[in-house]
Amino acid sequence: MLASRTMPAPSDGPGRGRRHLLHVAIGFPPAAKSSTYRLRETANQMCAAGWDVTVVTIARESWELESGIDPSLLDGVDPRVRIVELPLRRADLETDIRRFPEARAADPVGWVKKWRARNQESFPEPVFGGWRPALERAVLALHRARPVDLTLVTCTPYVTLSAAWTLWQQHRVPYAVDFRDGWSVDVVRSRTAFGPDSPEGRWERKVLDEALSLWVVNDPIAEHYRTRYPHLADRVTVVRNGYDADSTPDVTGRGAAKAPLTFGYLGMLSSTAGEWRALLDAWRLARSTEPLLADARFEVRGHSGFGADRGGGPKVELLRRYEDAGVHFGGPVHKAEVAGVYARWDALVLLVLGGRYMTSGKVYEYAAAGLPIVSAHAVDHDASRVLAGHPLWTGACGLDRDGLAAAFAHAARLAVASGPAERLAAQAHARRYARSALLAAGARDLTARMDRTPLLAGGHTP
């Protein structure tokens, strides 16, 4: 099972005396997921902190069904990192009808519903719960092949918790959880996702109780966990996402923008069709009222839809209906091309879900792009905290059409008035969010926690 695609460690590793980190990171490059940058940087920084890192993810072909793959992402992986790809695949996203049993062909929606219910019999997670046995077998096999000193699982999917738990239960391998957006907090609806006595609640409590450390991406989520589990408060660590330096454009020589302006959105099209409609209506209004925007263009780039709907779906249809207002949907962008895309744009549009518990990874990259930013999200949103003080930010006003139209006009005026100085100042504001620094701090903290746990560190259970 593990032999499906294993990138062997280079000849200079694993180094004698280096501890072995098992990083269960489903979504690791080359998956073109929004989380992939964090996962890559985590592996790189743990490597830099002295660990031999083995990453466990799923077969790259599986990502073809979901967000696609971006082979250029592998270029940034520390060559010492060993990647193990498990032959796991999301059956619900399968599009090859020849693979369907008749029951699924007859009722695709009903079949997926039952499949989700079956998955939850293994682990309380509808889409990924069924992966639990394979994950557990895989990590146990890897531990047998080379004993693991620390497991770091990253969620989603939450079923990776079971892998850490199994190694802990059977071999007392300590583990940490990179919870990112958390589990028991619903970051989209800004509320508790489930109660403590639910299957999810019992799993979360059980796993976190024994975890060496718990990483989350922002302070409100950290606060949620410190409140929910006071006894874990000192283990909760905020490790923000940050941006990658190679994704930021060089703005040193870039002067004021000239009409026709180009606004851009880059990221998954994860907001609802209703939110997109509100944004596009505001854009249309702004174009009709702000002379600077009269012939402006709004480019939307990113992944849309999964499985049979990938590359399409109602949101893409919606975007195409606004072509007369200068809206253009151009599909996803490879990581290596991101800086170039930002360099062509004059202003950015940040449409993100959720509220105070949500940050989004994209906001850091936007902040570091040195461009005016229109915020289309709740006022009380963690992205607002990241952008507060950014010199080219127009502020957040929710999805109010008039407010957003004014923000577009404001951004347009900022774009034509900003020279290199303003852009560099904006980038300087974002510099504290450089991903490498944030994750390096996280890696150091985790390593230090291991060092402070002498009874566990290096103590393998046969």
Add this chain to the structure above:
Amino acid sequence: MTDILLIAAQRPGLAVLTDAVGALKERGATVRLAAAFDLDEDRAALERTGCDALHQLPRGFHGRSSVVRREAERRGPGEQLWLRAAHDRAFRALAREARLLVALDADAVYTVWRLARRHRAAGAVHGLAPAVQAMRTGAAASGAGRLRRTLPSPALLAGDLRRAVRRLPGTLVRAATVRRIMRHPAGARAWRTAVALPGLPARWRAPLARSAAEGMTWAGRPGGAALTLLGAARRTAAPELRAALLRESAFADLPTGRPPRALDEAVTAWLGLADRRLADGDRVEAATALHHALPLAFHRSVHIDQLTSPLAEDPAAYTRRLRDCRTFQAVTGTARGRAQQAAPPPADRPVRLLVLTNGNANFLGLVLRHYADRPDVELRFLDVAEHKELARLARSHWRIIADRLDARTWYREHTEKHLRPYLDWADTVFVDWCTGPVAMLTTIDPGTTRIVVRLHSYEAFTQWPLLADFSRVDELLFVAAHVRDLCTAYVPQLAGPSAPRMRLMHNAADLSSFERPKSPDARFTLGLVGLVQIAKDPLWALDVLDRVRAHDERYRLLLVGDPMSPLTSGAARNYRAALEERLAPLERAGAVERRGQTDDVPAALTDIGVILSSSVREGCHLAVLEGAASGAVPVVRDWPFAAGGVNGARTVYPEEWVVPDPDAAAERILRLTSDVDRWQAAGAAAAKHALSTWDWSVVWKDFDAALLRGGQLS
């Protein structure tokens, strides 16, 4: 050039479709769209997407048989689309040409899945992006020759399949069941042989047989499909799988129009399975097994759509294996009785009468009009077919059986909920037709409400009387004694202590309106009114016509009513073809005239001097009553279904009306129409008998007694 067939149940998003079609055509594809939605509403916009052709799939089941319609009702939208599309010859041709089949939405997936099984070389994907990717990776661009290259030839299959089949990988075996091979007699025969090989592993036999049978059905060989499944079943030891294959064989045989060859074995297998499961204490599965056995034993292809019926010939012998089955005994022996007797009719207020039927009120018009005008009756009419929940409960065959076995209580609770208000209101419930609603109604205690059920003739050849709990029925009305005899011979409760009171009751018919003067040619005009069912056997009438025309070519036959639809069943199709073949020269010669369906039967009868009943099976042939009342001379075939018994046509009508065969019929006609006076006298006598026996002015008193006076004659 790669042909790509897009299939859409719903209107797709046009922008995304346009992009994808552009991308596919850039790679050299020809893109066709088959749509189940109304193409005309969006034709112009869809043409702008760049599709090379748009094909409208059938949007309904117009012109399809009732079997298909009923099947469709049980299926989800995806399977319904397939049932419609598979009938579309042009669509099938498009699918054959396609190298890539693309479902654009979830409801189109099943159609693509089914097509993919027949067209092994074609790619099959769900969604436009996967289609573009398939083109990009070359998965769909393999060219038309691929099919021929990957399939074994029919000669190979026919020659040495016995050995070859063991070696063939599964995919290749499936590929070898495509229509092109199955159309070839040698290919089909080879498959029948292969699936019945003694040494074939059980895990292969059933899938192979099913795959081959599907291919044969697809290739228009339903008989071959049935034989294939039957052969496999006979080699299958596992009882469940064997029973399932036998059942599939029986259903595969239906389009041939003859009683399925596997039927007896299938019924026996399912009954055995039912008893085994009952013995294991698994009442739910026992109910399921009986639920499969009963519809087979009483399938219309055996009893309704044929000119003979093993049930009619010897009901005791035919149902012996049923009555020997313990599960059947438990179900049909369920006689829960009622907590209270039916209350006597109220003296201080009108009787509340609920008349209930299930989509067929053909024989109720007069009854409803009669009681609607009566001050001593408060009438309500309930057509179960119009009541969504009750309609569902009335056809819940499995749930009724499970209820009788106490395997489930859901059915009882729901019936209580939906039917109790009607029972609480009514003093008497009169259920016309002893079918599903009676089984439903008798699931619950009727309280003090009197339950009266009328059984015509058709129901006697269905399973429904077996599922009624007659201990909760106060009175069972039969339209004829021979129908009663048949039912009491095989429905255990009707021969036991819980049997309700049984009474003969003539159909309600207003015969006075049929007394009209005959036209001058009527004496030489034989009439057959109603021929929509095979049981009416109009070919027998043609035999009679041939014989009388041999004496005098002035005799002609008037057919009133539409003939049976060839879409009803395979048997109907066969019978209709034979009928048309006989009718064609007779019509050209002016010996037969077709009048088609009419609402004015009295007017049609003015041209008819001799009314025929050519049927093999009747309860009381209403057309004969009406014809006799009109003054036509009745000539009634001794209905073969009842001819061997104590009662039959000879006890329904005066004996002299009834004839054993076409020769006797011709003799009676020639004798009574030989001169005007004799014909008129015979017609007058028939009219007098009809009006004095069957007219509503006589019969209504019996209805009053049964429905208003607790069964007591005044």
